[in-house]
Amino acid sequence: MAEFLDQKKIQQLIRSHVPGIDSIIVEYVQGCLNDAASTIATSDANTTDENPIDELIRPMLEDASGGADDVDELCAKLSEMLSEVEQQANPQKSSKLSKLAAPVNMVAQQAQINKATKASQAGNTDLAHAKGRSVVSQVDVKKLRKAEARIAAKMEKRGVKSRYEASKLINENLLDDDDLLMRVNPILDYTSTRDKIKDVKIDGFDISYAGKRILTNSNLHLVFGRRYGLIGRNGIGKSTLLRNIAYRELAVPTYISILFVEQEMAGDETPAIRSVLKADLFREQMLRDEAGINEEIKRLEGPAPLDERGEVMSKHEIDAKKNEMGDRLNSIMTKLLDIESDKAESKAGEILSGLGFGAGDFQRPTKSFSGGWRMRLSLARALFCRPDLLLLDEPTNMLDIPAVVWLERYLKTWHGTLLVVSHDREFLDEVATDIVHQHSEQLDQYRGNFKSFWSTREERRKNQMREYETQMQYRAHLQEYIDRWRYNSNRAAQAQMKIKILEKLPELEKPEDDKVVTFTFPNPDNISPPVLFMDEVSFSYSAERKILDHVNIDMQMDARVAIVGPNGAGKTTLLKLLIGRLDPTGGIVHRHGRLRIAYFSQHHVDQLDLKLTAVGHLKKMYPGNNDEEYRRHLGAFGISGMTALQEISTLSGGQKSRVTFAGLAVQQPHFLVLDEPTNHLDMESMDALTNALKQFNGGVVLVSHDERFIDSVCTEMWVCADCKVTKFAGEGIKDYKKMICPPEDQ
Template identity: 30%
Template sequence: MLSIQNLHKTYGAQVLFDGASLQMTPGERLGLVGRNGHGKSTLFRLVLGEEDADSGIISLPRNYRIGHLAQHLHFTQPTVLEEACLGLPEGEEWDHYKAERILFGLGFVEEDMAKAPSTFSGGFQIRLNLAKVLVSNPNLLLLDEPTNYLDILSIRWITKFLRAWKNELIIISHDWEFMDSVTTHTAAIHRHKIIKLSGGTEKLYAQIAQDEEIHEKTRVNEEKKRKQVEVFISRFRAKASKASSVQSRVKQLEKMGEKEKLSRIANLDFAFHYAPIPAKRLMEVHNLSFHFDPHKPLIHNFNFTIHAGDRIAVIGKNGYGKSTLLNLMAGELNPLHGTVRSHPDLELGYFGQTNIDRLHKGQTVEQEIASANGALNRTAVRTLCGIMMFSGDNAEKKVGVLSGGERSRVLLGKILAAPANLLFLDEPTNHLDMQSIESLVEAIEDFEGAVVIVTHSEMILRAVATRLVLFQHGNAEVFNGGYDYFLEKVGWEEEGKQHR
């Protein structure tokens, strides 16, 4: 099994691992957590041999096969099915049904099997890569954010698949509910070490918090004792009658050592600013219709009202029109038929994937956030930068050099800069770590205005949604109730077909 001993890895002044160790056991399914930038993906690259550690030992059994989800897209076969079958282990090359089962679970349909991989979107090409890995049945499966390119139905399928996984697994995911549901153990990269225990994420972080609380209390008590000893030594050093006692205290001081004060780890902690509005209805959608391809209608005669205080989740398979609906309601697309009417005092905050792409790469974080509200002075803008974890010189970074998660935080900062009474949030958790997602969910819960969110995370759906817009049965429809109530009363159409 995978064994890591005394691992050290740095990038310049940035320390990722300082004496980290990890030991896996047969059949262990491990969830790997940690803040963005703390080394989760780097650990995968080290295990795969794509990077070298500064020092330490990473060992694997002889003939131990590792499978990992490659992000680069290179296909050699003329059809999806033939490409997926490349992953079949030796001796199973003709068991095409195994590849088909996984492809269907990941959202491909029968007619896709004979299509060329190049005809699919980037997201579906990543799914094809994932299918090749899953069908290969490796000894150790490494999955880095596998749900980023999956819709909610595919996530539900892969959850069942991974629960039945018999070999070893290490999975990185920002969705702790999904990850906890498929793993047996959890490990955190924390303060340059790897801390592992049996059980889920909440149990692990509770243990870390308890250990650090004990560390800090012990450090404070030892510091008090140290000062008392130092005072005694200073007071009686010159007295011959106390020489023996002073010497004893000096030796005691030398043996005591000194516990290091734990550094503070920055957390995303914020609240959306509410713009008061004297209205019960914020937006009304009447007979809305839209398509890009006349042969594939996305939205047809859709009627919908957003009320003050609503918590609405838009859910469905990828490519069925969820983001398109938000763009139509935000006025970024014009409907082919129907109307979208907003209250005159409506103030919209829109977190969309296209909005992230529109961030000006040549501007600094500070300049980009300031552009959202010209009435803010520099102190207020800098405060917002700090809230979004861009304190000090980090606020001077150019947007073009930021990671996906950092750009997401810049866009959130722009939304915070201007008060709003309606939020449109399109997959806002992509690229955010677990702690940042928890802060976002809390901010949504505390916001006085209305929220419409597109998400594939069942954890977030259960936490915030009281109404749903469903994309299934070939159209958008409103469900008045939460996600669990929907599963109980209606359920997913495709899952119903699988059970028949």
Template identity: 35%
Template sequence: MIDFNQITLRVGTKVLIEDFSMQIHNKMHVGLVGKNGTGKTSLFNLILGHYEADKGNVHIQPHLQMAHVEQEIRNIDQTAFDYVLSGDAELIELRKAEQKALDDNDGIAISHIHQELERIDGYRADSRAAALMTGLGFNPEDLHQPIAHFSGGWRMRLNIAKALMCRSDILLLDEPTNHLDFETVVWLENWLKGYQGILIIISHDKEFLDHTCNYILHLEQQKANLYKGNYADFQRMRAEKLILQQTMYEKNEKTKAHLENFIRRFGAKATKAKQAQSRVKALAKLADIAPVVATNEFTFSFLKPDRLPDPLLTMDNVAIGYEVGKPILNNVNLTLTPDTRLGLLGKNGEGKSTLIKAIAGQLSIENGDYTASEFLNIGYFAQHQLEYLTVTESPMWHIQMLDPLISTQEIRNFLGQFDFHGDKALESIERFSGGEKARLALAMIVYQKPNLLLLDEPTNHLDLEMREAIAMALQTFEGGVVIVSHDASLLEMCCDQFAVVRNHTVTLYEGDLESYRTQVVTERSNDEKSAAGTSTPSTEAKLDFNERKNLNARLKKLERDIPKLEAEMAKIEAKIAKLDDILGDSDTYLNKSHDEIQTLNAQKDQCSTDLAAAEEAWLMAGDEIETITAQLNA
């Protein structure tokens, strides 16, 4: 059990959560939701013991084993399999003790250790680790590769596998679906359904929360409210609660106005003094009911395309690749029209992004016919779209680059639809969050009035509000849409047809997303069973850029960038640790002014922002190194 007792939690001078009490019991699967900045990650850190509450306390029974997903891997020379296996710390200690007992020929110790291994199901540990890795998308030949072989995104999967390997009583997962494909998300959902301990998940994926959680803890306006049920249940109950609250508030205000009016009219009259006094007492007893505060929910819409040719483009028996004679996809047949709502499914690495690039005209066609209308206007949101923004410039500058003749006021009006108001439109985007940068990238696409949208993982970095805004905007978009996403909610709302990219082909799927989900669960289950005792290397590499020369140059630059980014992260972490020491010292608050303490808190916030940006750059660089290396070796 986790027992929160009258918790108040601040970051600097900002109150995140106030006077929060709750107990989380075994088998409660809790989705932790709320807008960015409401305290979700801080609450995680409180549970982990990284933060202390400003008031109250958190009690976790000392015998409970807690697991969470680590953010980095220190020893990158060990194999992926050994790293995942180390998630079961007791198993590792028993195996070390067993080896020592064998070396010492200590029969009594060996017998005791074997009993302990039996107790913790240690003889199935290797099979369990292999099954976890397979479920998370690793091939059998990956198991015994050194961690250094994997990119940042795949290392995050290893960290998830290690957390799941732990025989934990409490499992904390912070945005676990980031960088996963739809198939792996489905597997993870299925695994978590069977988890028998306390599960707490931070996620912006509604469908994922629906499939994994039986409680939702909602953080809003310094309060934490618990709802029984999944995310869909939470949305319904919260809406009902807000309607009831507003009704009670209006009734309360009406009663209050009536009483105040009576007191004002008759309070001075001797004949009515007694009645007036009773009204004063009644007024004092009225409950203080707050009105429902309307939130500024973000919405936008796509501009109407200038033309809508039908078809927009066709691909007839097309072969697609990055090098002549080495196609990644063969015999691709697609017809895209203004009515197309196509979702691309398939594991990472099968060629979904390759197909999107080919549709966008960024890859040469080796065989077959690619025919695009002369009026085709593509809006392409690539998987790493944020890299193409100029971080030293403002949102206004980015729109001006698209249309130098547009007036400043027209730009302001347009950017206002994407929540870039006032000075925000003129700020350098260097300090923008991932969500703000994604909004700008989307605004640039919308401004160009595309009639075909190609969206490759558009929801990365986005919160629930922004994801819902995209889904709603796509409902009224008048052109064709092709989407790659691990977000099932977005796919279900926006796609009426699916295609599976697998084994170098693209096949239209005769079914809905739910039937595909069932198929994935069955296939992954079979893969886990077959992977439990196998590990044979046979990695198939694929190329991802046109020219080998450019790939080599890019690879060298990335390899130089990695140690620089690691050094930068270490430097920032040291700054944060130093600031934590200062802010954690009671003498600081005796010897420094309020403004000086505010400055220290601001410095820490800035360091945290810088660290998040450096970590994201490190992850993306690692992903690209792995991709390029595989392509060069193909």
């Protein structure tokens, strides 16, 4: 297809007005403009009724972070170029494109073009490589797809064939987070990077998200081989920081491989163990190359092999080609031996077993697993890859106690750098060698595990407070002297000296006070026993799959029960039988006639309407109260002010949990039945929930893997395993943990 516009001129214009724009976007805009010019040049007067600049190009350039004035000026110049094409194609027709906002200053335009040309000719430096930064495109790909569809439909209607049928942004499948991560973080030839320094040192960086400042002039130093726990309040931006590192928005050297595990993998027909093996892209490429070379050698050894020109190769050419193939094969085999490729399947099986997968699960297709198990598969893939920098976001949320213990032990032998977001204090005490505390748009780093951080932080805060108070007293003393003697001729010189001292004192900020988070559940009215019990209850999803058998339970209003056991043993099923969401296949579940039960599901986020506000959600789910009543319940769980009027989709995971807790409080329950309630809660919120449950006068039944939470809230434990539910005879969760996961030295 002929080009109707000067493509080089378009590129120079775009880069001069929107510096740093993605090359893909520049190419796409060039293609769109040429398509539009083609349509104008080949269509009649009745078919050029749309403006591609306003419909598609302007929003794309604005998304690419160009200033509004620069984008307006650029769009005006592009409109003028299309207008010239239209005038040439139909001199009698006036242009229907947008009018120039102002006269074009050709001198200034040429100066900008010359400046851009000099910059582009200064050298072919790969700035992304030099800075260790591969920036992810800022284009809204969903909007782009809709615009693409509209333009394609119009082109098809006119019978015009475009040379640029779809954006490269879409062709590269950048909507897939896994593909996007691999694009900016390819797993490199790690046999060639072992001797390089792999510390990460990023100074003076800022991060913003959705118009909110997350970090300001912050520093992050990660020493290779150390394990860092990243902690901070819900909504402070911890996941955003990990994402910026993973997508290399921050300057991490490009030879450092990074993997970020934050969400479950997509399911397909691939067997579980094969999905883990495929995650090591370098090994997979080496195996493909090995197979290709062996195939080529086999072809060369066959009768009358042909060369690239289709001619029969001579014996000399065959021998030379075979020697070349042999050298490449030796190099590949050396690398495969170096990475112990032959042991890969056993390593993958060991990781899957440690995370709770049975041997029969290895060959199951990934799509057959639930979301929680696919999250474990994502974790298994990352552990198998062994990247230089592993980023984990709440990895223990979907794990039972044996899997958490296995993960702790595995990560303690991790060869690379680990940065993990977690609110599980026991996990951080076991795994972390350092703590990174995110607060007040800053990052503070501490040596030692969480327990060490907690004591060190308190001591540091006391010292900072003493230093601040001392300086404030000294400042007050200096100011008092200055105010008293400033205009006294005998002491004016001394007063001026005090002024200079005051001006040179460093500005100290008062250490922030720890905000106390409180949760409150309303106390219920009393009801007489029997309150809630199971009598010889059995449950099966099918004749072949029995979950519970002959379960007997009796609970009163003062119950404080923790249900523990391996994943898949039936803990959640037991809770659903208690609350009446499932009916037993045998036996009786008795609930008092006036008993109100509030249930917190571990998948509670799926039950939230993310388009509603927190107030709107409560109003929809629990009608009958006014807005003030709903806001009072939300305020009792830290969702106050404008946060209660934000769309739930904009809230952090912990804030969404708080909205759900507020919904429980609205029901004024006698019993709280909680399935993994601490997932996504920060430490302050976990403490607040613990205290609220202690003060609650009703019954509490919960499933959790958090040791500290269980110890603080519950007075008895039931073990759900092998279709039975039995009371644990030990002293508490630590005894249970030792029983199922004995120390390695025993």
